[in-house]
Amino acid sequence: MPRPTLLTRRLRRTGALTAVAFAVAVAFAGPAAAHTEVEAEGARALDQNVALTFTAESESASAGISKLEVILPEGIAPADITFKEGPKGWKFAPTSRGYTVSGATLGVREDAEYVVTVRQLPDAKSLVFKTLQSYSDGQVDRWIELEEESGGDGHGHGHPAPRLDLKAAAPGAKVVSPAPSEEPTTSTPSTAPSTPSAQAAAHDTEGDDGMPVALPIGIGAAVVLLGAGAWWLRSRRGGAS
Numbered sequence: 001m002p003r004p005t006l007l008t009r010r011l012r013r014t015g016a017l018t019a020v021a022f023a024v025a026v027a028f029a030g031p032a033a034a035h036t037e038v039e040a041e042g043a044r045a046l047d048q049n050v051a052l053t054f055t056a057e058s059e060s061a062s063a064g065i066s067k068l069e070v071i072l073p074e075g076i077a078p079a080d081i082t083f084k085e086g087p088k089g090w091k092f093a094p095t096s097r098g099y100t101v102s103g104a105t106l107g108v109r110e111d112a113e114y115v116v117t118v119r120q121l122p123d124a125k126s127l128v129f130k131t132l133q134s135y136s137d138g139q140v141d142r143w144i145e146l147e148e149e150s151g152g153d154g155h156g157h158g159h160p161a162p163r164l165d166l167k168a169a170a171p172g173a174k175v176v177s178p179a180p181s182e183e184p185t186t187s188t189p190s191t192a193p194s195t196p197s198a199q200a201a202a203h204d205t206e207g208d209d210g211m212p213v214a215l216p217i218g219i220g221a222a223v224v225l226l227g228a229g230a231w232w233l234r235s236r237r238g239g240a241s
Contacts, residue, residue: 035057035143035160036054036055036056036057036068036131036133036141036143036161036162037054037055037162038052038053038054038055038129038162038163038164039052039053039055039164040052040053040164042167043121043164043166043167044121044166044167044168044169044170044173045121045122045123045124045125045166045167045168045169045173046120046121046122046123046169046170046173046174046175047120047121047169047170047173048119048120048121048176049117049118049119049120050117050118050120050121051084051115051116051117052115052116052117052118052164053113053114053115054068054070054112054113054114054115054116054129054131054162055111055112055113056068056111056112056113056131056133056143057111058106058108058109058110058111058112058135059141060108060109060135060137060139061108061109062108062137063105063108063135063136063137063139064105064106064107064108064110064135064136065105065106065110065111065112065133065134065135065136066102066103066104066105066106066134066135066136067100067101067102067103067133067134068100068101068102068112068114068131068132068133068134069095069098069099069100069131069132069134070098070099070100070101070129070130070131071097071098071129071130071131071144072097072098072099072129073122073124073127073128073129074122075121075122075123075124075127076118076121076122076127078094078095078096078097078098078099079094080118080119080120081094081098081099081116081117081118081119082116082117082119083099083101083114083116084114084115084116084117085114085115086101086103086112086113086114086115087103087104087106087112087113087114088103088104089103089104090102090103090104090114091103092116098129099116101114102134105136112133119176120175120176121166123169123175124166125165125166126163126164126165126166127163127164127166128146128161128162128163129161129162129163129164130143130144130161130162131143131144131161131162132144141159142159143159143160143161143162144159144161145158145159145160145161146160146161147160147163
């Protein structure tokens with residue numbers, strides 16, 4: 001039986017190394033590919049009533065996902081989010097910085113997918129939704145790294161936060177703000193300001209004591225007339241005598 005040539009031995013060695021490399025790649029492919037993402041097809045800045053679909057892939061080989069906490073990006077408030085659908089029995093709850101979606105523990109290796117509606121997207125090029133993914137055994141995957149920070153964590157992969165890239169706003173799109181709540185105000189009847197003519201008329205018709213000026217003038221005129229009448233009567237009587 002002929003001995004293997006040097007070329008044959010090299011080929012066998014190369015094949016063995018390739019097989020090992022492939023096995024290693026397969027072994028680490030699952031954890032390395034796991035991530036959490038957000039999608040909204042064709043989303044544009046300032047779009048209204050946009051449905052966002054979140055998918056959180058499970059990394060644990062022994063526990064299921066039980067809760068997802070999302071930290072909302074600037075420009076979106078917890079009150080702007082409405083829960084649309086998710087895993088059966090899961091509930092939505094707003095928080096001071098975003099919201100949580102949680103419920104009965106999902107099966108091992110079962111991904112969590114849910115949909116929320118945003119009242120209006122902000123005027124931005126991209127939005128980052130930092131997410132904390134909790135498992136039934138207490139483990140927490142922190143998908144909070146920004147793109148420039150997600151270089152790896154020593155386990156073959158990083159933990160980038162879900163990111164949604166937006167198209168430019170449609171022509172004429174505007175920011176829609178909630179109507180401000182108007183507090184009831186108690187209005188008091190306003191007095192018309194006195195004009196110079198009104199003030200002059202007041203001075204002409206009233207004396208210093210508040211009595212109309214025409215009153216004393218009329219009394220004086222009556223006294224004068226009575227005095228003149230009395231003088232005229234006395235004059236006639238004197239002439240007659």
